[in-house]
Structures are given as C-alpha cells and as structure tokens.
Amino acid sequence: MKENIYKCYTIVGGNTCKHCNGTCIKHGKVNNCQRYKCKSCSKTFMSHYKNNGCLPQINTSIVQLLKEGCGIRSIGRLLSISNTTVLKRIILIAKKISKPVISFNKTYEVDEMRTFYKSKTRLLWIVYALRSDTKQIADFVVGRRTIKTLKRVIDTVLLSGAEKICTDKLHLYKYIIPENIHQSKRYSTNNIERKNLTLRTYLKRLSRRTICFTKSVAVLIACLKIYFWN
Numbered sequence: 381m382k383e384n385i386y387k388c389y390t391i392v393g394g395n396t397c398k399h400c401n402g403t404c405i406k407h408g409k410v411n412n413c414q415r416y417k418c419k420s421c422s423k424t425f426m427s428h429y430k431n432n433g434c435l436p437q438i439n440t441s442i443v444q445l446l447k448e449g450c451g452i453r454s455i456g457r458l459l460s461i462s463n464t465t466v467l468k469r470i471i472l473i474a475k476k477i478s479k480p481v482i483s484f485n486k487t488y489e490v491d492e493m494r495t496f497y498k499s500k501t502r503l504l505w506i507v508y509a510l511r512s513d514t515k516q517i518a519d520f521v522v523g524r525r526t527i528k529t530l531k532r533v534i535d536t537v538l539l540s541g542a543e544k545i546c547t548d549k550l551h552l553y554k555y556i557i558p559e560n561i562h563q564s565k566r567y568s569t570n571n572i573e574r575k576n577l578t579l580r581t582y583l584k585r586l587s588r589r590t591i592c593f594t595k596s597v598a599v600l601i602a603c604l605k606i607y608f609w610n
C-alpha cells in the first residue's frame with residue numbers, strides 16, 4: 381500500500397515543468413521511463429534519469445570538483461559520467477562566463493606562468509593581471525612565450541588608466557610599460573606570486589609535469605576562466 385502512495389507522488393511531481401513550473405503532458409517512454417512535455421515552453425524531460433550527464437545539477441558539481449584539484453578523468457569517475465561529457469561541459473560553462481568590469485586608477489600586478497600543452501617542448505605562457513587591493517583577476521591571456529602575449533594583457537591594464545603596474549624583472553616589460561607607472565621592486569609582486577602557487581595547487585592540469593597535463597589550449601583557457609571568474 382505504501383508503495384502505491386509513493387508512486388502516486390512521483391507522477392504528480394513529474395507533471396510540473398522543471399524549467400518554468402508549467403503543466404505537462406505525457407510524451408512517450410524511453411527505457412521504461414516516462415517522458416513529459418511542457419505545454420507552455422514545449423521542453424521535454426523525464427521523471428528520473430539513468431544517465432547522470434542529463435541531471436540538472438551536474439554542471440555545478442563539475443565546477444566544484446574542477447576547483448578542488450580534480451582532473452578530467454577523476455571528475456568522470458566521481459560523478460559516473462564520461463570524460464567527453466566533462467570536457468564538453470567545461471567548455472560550455474566557460475562560454476557563458478563574461479569578463480569582469482575593470483575599474484579606473486588602480487594598482488595592478490602582472491606576471492607570467494610557464495606551462496605546456498601536449499608535450500614538454502610546446503611551451504606556453506599564462507599571463508595575467510591581478511588587482512592589488514581586491515586580489516581579483518582583471519584579465520588573462522594564454523599564448524606563446526613572446527612579447528605579443530604580454531602586450532595583450534598590458535594593453536587592457538593601460539586602457540583602464542592604471543595608477544601603477546608592478547612586474548618582476550623580466551626585461552620585456554620595460555619595452556611595453558611607460559616608465560612613470562612601471563615598478564619592479566623586490567616585494568611588489570608578492571600577491572601574484574602567491575596566486576601562482578594557488579593555481580598550481582588547485583588546477584590539476586598545472587600541478588605536475590608528467591601526468592595530468594593539458595592537451596588542448598581551449599580547455600586550459602576554459603578551466604582558467606571558470607577558476608578565476610565563476
């Protein structure tokens with residue numbers, strides 16, 4: 381008798397739309413599981429899913445695990461979804477994130493971090509600017525280890541009318557930053573150097589040189605976007 385009551389509840393619960401709370405009608409069966417269609421927004425959904433990749437809360441779980449230092453395969457194992465789904469979702473989530481608004485007249489720290497993709501001979505730079513007072517990331521670029529990559533970040537910082545730009549003693553900076561706002565003193569980049577360490581701890585693809593390295597630049601950019609701005 382108790383079972384019947386439970387079944388009754390699930391059918392009633394299935395009748396409201398998960399997207400707009402509208403009324404739904406039955407829309408066929410898939411693997412002996414009832415499918416519903418919403419009358420107002422005409423989206424379809426099932427009462428319960430066998431494939432974990434279809435669950436509505438799966439994207440938030442992927443983001444949480446990604447930020448705690450889990451690799452692609454370990455996320456797939458923990459959530460019982462395929463590796464391809466994890467990669468596709470990471471890129472989809474990152475597409476929806478937009479850059480934060482940069483405020484005027486602030487002090488920024490700019491630094492570059494060395495990494496590679498596919499093999500240890502294909503080197504990359506992650507160049508990013510950190511606002512000194514709030515510790516927020518203003519902008520970042522992933523590219524080859526040239527002055528052009530540095531210039532893309534420096535240009536956005538200069539456009540915001542930066543009061544001071546602190547960098548390390550890499551000689552390339554003095555060609556692209558005006559001398560009156562450039563600073564390369566000893567303790568001026570402490571915050572951003574600490575941030576490098578945080579990135580290497582909590583993003584699995586940056587932590588080691590032999591396993592769990594990045595294979596695609598697009599996924600690396602997506603992971604950084606999620607870590608910085610989501």
Ligand SMILES: [Zn+2]
Nearest residue numbers: 397400418421
């Ligand atoms: Zn609906």
